[in-house]
Amino acid sequence: MTGGLSQIRLVRKLHEALGEKLCNALVDDEVVEIMLNPDGQLFIERVGKAIEDAGCLSLTAAETIIGAVAHALRFDVNTNQPIVSGELPISGHRFEGLLPPVVTGPTFAIRRRASRVIALDEYVSSALMTHAQAETIRNAVQARKNIIVCGGTGTGKTTLVNAIVSEISARSPRERLIILEDTAEIQCSADNVVSLHTSDGVDISRLLKSTMRLRPDRIIVGEVRDGAALTMLKAWNTGHPGGVATIHANSARSALQRLEQLTAEASHQPIQAIIADAVDVIISIERTAKGRRISDIVHVTGFAGGRYQTESYAEESRNAA
Numbered sequence: 001m002t003g004g005l006s007q008i009r010l011v012r013k014l015h016e017a018l019g020e021k022l023c024n025a026l027v028d029d030e031v032v033e034i035m036l037n038p039d040g041q042l043f044i045e046r047v048g049k050a051i052e053d054a055g056c057l058s059l060t061a062a063e064t065i066i067g068a069v070a071h072a073l074r075f076d077v078n079t080n081q082p083i084v085s086g087e088l089p090i091s092g093h094r095f096e097g098l099l100p101p102v103v104t105g106p107t108f109a110i111r112r113r114a115s116r117v118i119a120l121d122e123y124v125s126s127a128l129m130t131h132a133q134a135e136t137i138r139n140a141v142q143a144r145k146n147i148i149v150c151g152g153t154g155t156g157k158t159t160l161v162n163a164i165v166s167e168i169s170a171r172s173p174r175e176r177l178i179i180l181e182d183t184a185e186i187q188c189s190a191d192n193v194v195s196l197h198t199s200d201g202v203d204i205s206r207l208l209k210s211t212m213r214l215r216p217d218r219i220i221v222g223e224v225r226d227g228a229a230l231t232m233l234k235a236w237n238t239g240h241p242g243g244v245a246t247i248h249a250n251s252a253r254s255a256l257q258r259l260e261q262l263t264a265e266a267s268h269q270p271i272q273a274i275i276a277d278a279v280d281v282i283i284s285i286e287r288t289a290k291g292r293r294i295s296d297i298v299h300v301t302g303f304a305g306g307r308y309q310t311e312s313y314a315e316e317s318r319n320a321a
Contacts, residue, residue, distance in 0.1 A: 094183045
C-alpha cells in the first residue's frame with residue numbers, strides 16, 4: 001500500500017513539473033517527441049509536421065522531472081551519474097534525461113509511445129507510401145520474408161514496424177511472436193506474443209539466446225545496435241523466417257554496411273553471405289520537409305563478386321548495393 005501511495009505521489013509531482021501544456025502533449029496522438037534544450041527552450045514534434053517552438057520550462061521544473069524519472073527507475077542521478085534512460089512513469093513513454101556536467105543545463109527528450117497503430121492503408125491515404133509499396137510489404141509478410149526497416153533518428157521506424165506487426169497478426173494469427181526491445185514501443189495484438197525487455201544486466205544478445213528456447217515463429221527486434229545483430233541473423237536463418245527489425249541507416253546500402261559493422265563486433269569472419277541469406281527486404285523511411293515517407297523498398301537476393309545483389313521494387317531492376 002505504501003509503495004502504491006509513493007507511486008501516486010511521484011506521478012502527481014511529475015505532472016506538476018511537466019505543466020498543463022506538456023501533459024496535454026503526452027496524451028495527444030499527433031505528438032511524436034517532446035524536447036527540452038539546456039537553455040530551457042521546449043520543442044514539440046507532431047506527425048507529418050516540422051518541429052515547433054513550445055515555450056520554456058524553468059530550471060527547477062526540469063530538474064524535478066529528471067529527478068522524478070530517476071526516482072521511478074530507482075536510479076541515483078548526480079554529477080557522477082548525470083544521465084537517466086528509461087520509461088516515463090506516465091504511460092511508459094521513452095525518456096532520456098541529462099544533467100550537468102555533460103550539458104550546461106537540464107536536458108531531456110520524451111519519445112511518446114504511440115497510442116494506436118497506424119495501418120498500412122493509412123500510410124497510403126496519407127501519402128507516406130504508395131499503394132504498390134503497401135502491397136509489397138503485405139506480400140513480404142505473407143511470404144515470411146525477413147524485413148529490416150532503416151532510417152535516421154525520428155523517421156518513424158518503430159511506427160512502421162507496428163504497422164508491419166499488425167499485418168503479421170492479421171495474416172498469421174496462430175503464429176507465436178517474440179518481441180525484443182530496450183523499452184516497450186512495439187505494439188502487438190496477437191494472442192500468442194511474448195515481449196522481452198533489456199535491463200542493466202541483460203542485453204539484446206542474451207534475450208535472443210533465451211528467445212530460441214521460447215519456441216518463436218517470428219522474432220521481432222526493436223532496434224539492432226551491436227554484435228547481437230549476428231545472433232539475430234543466425235536465428236532468422238535457422239528456422240525462424242518472417243522476422244522484423246530496425247536499424248539506424250539512411251538507405252538500403254547503408255543498412256547492409258551497418259549490419260556488417262555490427263556483426264564484426266561479434267565475429268572476425270566474413271559475414272556478408274550470412275547477411276544476404278538472412279535479410280530479404282529492406283524498407284527505407286526518411287523525413288522530408290513535407291513529412292515522413294517510404295523512400296525505397298529493396299529485395300536482397302544474394303552476395304556475389306564482392307557485392308550485394310539487390311532489386312528495387314520501385315524500379316523493378318537489378319542493382320548492386
